[in-house]
Amino acid sequence: MINLTIVKEWNIGNPGYNSNVTATLYSDGELDIASAAGGSKMVDFGDPAEGEAPWKLEGYHTSIKNVYIVNVGNIGNRAFKDCSNLVSVTFYNNYLKIIGRRAFDKCTSLQEIKIPNKCYGNRKRSVSGVQQIDNNHKSKPDTANSRRELF
DSSP: OOOOOOEEEEEEEEEGTTTOOEEEEETTTTEEEEEEETTTTEEEEOOOOOOHHHHTTTOOOOOEEEEEEEEEEEETTTTTTTTTTHHHHHHSSOOOEEETOOOOOOOOTEEEEEETOOBOOOOOHHHTTTEEEEEEEEOOOOOOSSSSOOO
């Protein structure tokens, strides 16, 4: 059994929407983004006013390999920009409606992303450079509030 430890946790909920979204980075390179309340919104990142994603600011962005998103309504602008070792993104029990601009920009290892069919917006601009985009994917219908609760 692999002993995983939490490397870092961040609150990335949008305060304008009273959102409670947390991001937890584990020692195996997994980043769980979860909200206990369905449809909560992430903040946007990348502009001088917004700042960079905390995992990028603190130098963790290149250690992220897999992202699991649970109960989140939107992914913020430039959320995973420059996560060059990110290979997979999985949506669980998701309320995802919006993927922000350039959310997966320069994720050079990300080959495929399965976007839930309820998601709208400029998907191609959000996931530029990804080889295969499945726009009609049904997210996994689990009832957990985080991916770690699923196993």
